[in-house]
Amino acid sequence: MHCLICHQPLTEIITWSSLFTLSSxxxxxxxxxxxxxxxxxxxGEQCRICSRPLSKLDPKFRKQDLCYDCYNWELDPEWQGLLTQNISIFNYNDFLKDLLAQFKFRGDHELVNIFAEPIQTKCKQTFDYKNPPIIIPVPLSPERQYERGFNQxxxxxxxxxxxxxxxxxxxxxTEKQSKKKRSERLLTDSPFHFQADIxxxxxxxxxxxxxDDIYTTxxxxxxxxKVLQSLSPNSIKSLTLARS
Ligand SMILES: [Zn+2]
Ligand SMILES: [Zn+2]
Structure with missing residues (x-):
C-alpha cells in the first residue's frame, strides 16, 4: 500500500478487529x-448553517451564531430556512485545493477513497442510523459530465x-445571466429541476x-x-467535503 497522494509506502495497521473482520x-x-x-x-465554533469557522471571521461579518452570508440568506423570505444545515469536513486550504483539482479535472478518480472514512464518520455523527437520510448528489450538466467523464x-x-x-x-x-435582482435571478436562472419519470x-x-465537493457561496x-422544497421534506441538509 502506498499513500494515494505522495506515493510513499504506508505501514498497514493491524488491529484485533481487522484480523477477524473484513470490514476494516x-x-x-x-x-x-x-x-x-x-x-x-x-x-471550533462554526456558523450554525454553513459550517464556516467563526474564529477566522472578522466579528463585523458575523451575526450571533451565523456568518453574514447566511444571515443575509435568512433575511430573504425567498430563501429563508430552506437549507437547514451544511456540514463541511475540511477547510479549503491550498493542499485540498490541489487535491480536488487532481481528483476532478485530471481524472485521478481513485483519490475519492481518501475521503471515505471522513465522510462516513461525519454522516454517522449527524444522522441517526435507524433513520438515514436520502442521499442526493449535486448533478452535473450533461455537457460538463461529458467533458469530465464523471461526477465528483x-x-x-x-x-x-x-x-x-x-x-x-x-x-x-447555465445560460447567460440576466440583469434582474440577485434574489430573483437566483430563482429564475436556477439550472436545477427534477428528472422526468421519477x-x-x-x-x-x-x-x-x-x-457536493465544495461549499463556496x-x-x-x-x-x-428550492427544488426539493416541493417534497415537503423533514429537513434539507448538505454535506460538503470543503468549506471555502
Ligand atoms: Zn503522503
Ligand atoms: Zn454561514
Missing part, C-alpha cells in the same frame, strides 16, 4: 501521516452507498442530504433546496 477496509489509512497533517478538519459529487455520495442514492435532479447548462412520492416527507445548494 476503510479503517486502513489511504494516505500517509504527512499528507494527512496537511488536511485541516474544521473544528456522485463519487463522494457513493461512499455512503449503504444508503439509497437518489439521482432525482438534473442540471441544464416517482417523487417515494421522496416525500424525508430527511434529505445533498452531497451556498447558491448551488440553496437552488437545489
Amino acid at each position: 477496509q476503510n479503517a486502513q489509512p489511504k494516505i500517509c501521516h504527512q499528507c494527512n497533517q496537511k488536511l485541516e478538519p474544521i473544528t 459529487a456522485k463519487s463522494l455520495a457513493k461512499l455512503l452507498s449503504q444508503q439509497p442514492l437518489a439521482e432525482i435532479l438534473e442540471r441544464t447548462h 416517482n417523487l412520492e417515494h421522496y416525500k416527507n424525508k430527511n434529505l442530504l445533498i452531497i 451556498g447558491t448551488t445548494l440553496r437552488q437545489i433546496a
Whole structure:
C-alpha cells in the first residue's frame, strides 16, 4: 500500500478487529501521516448553517451564531430556512485545493477513497442510523459530465452507498445571466429541476442530504433546496467535503 497522494509506502495497521473482520477496509489509512497533517478538519465554533469557522471571521461579518452570508440568506423570505444545515469536513486550504483539482479535472478518480472514512464518520455523527437520510448528489450538466467523464459529487455520495442514492435532479447548462435582482435571478436562472419519470412520492416527507465537493457561496445548494422544497421534506441538509 502506498499513500494515494505522495506515493510513499504506508505501514498497514493491524488491529484485533481487522484480523477477524473484513470490514476494516476503510479503517486502513489511504494516505500517509504527512499528507494527512496537511488536511485541516474544521473544528471550533462554526456558523450554525454553513459550517464556516467563526474564529477566522472578522466579528463585523458575523451575526450571533451565523456568518453574514447566511444571515443575509435568512433575511430573504425567498430563501429563508430552506437549507437547514451544511456540514463541511475540511477547510479549503491550498493542499485540498490541489487535491480536488487532481481528483476532478485530471481524472485521478481513485483519490475519492481518501475521503471515505471522513465522510462516513461525519454522516454517522449527524444522522441517526435507524433513520438515514436520502442521499442526493449535486448533478452535473450533461455537457460538463461529458467533458469530465464523471461526477465528483456522485463519487463522494457513493461512499455512503449503504444508503439509497437518489439521482432525482438534473442540471441544464447555465445560460447567460440576466440583469434582474440577485434574489430573483437566483430563482429564475436556477439550472436545477427534477428528472422526468421519477416517482417523487417515494421522496416525500424525508430527511434529505445533498452531497457536493465544495461549499463556496451556498447558491448551488440553496437552488437545489428550492427544488426539493416541493417534497415537503423533514429537513434539507448538505454535506460538503470543503468549506471555502
Ligand atoms: Zn503522503
Ligand atoms: Zn454561514
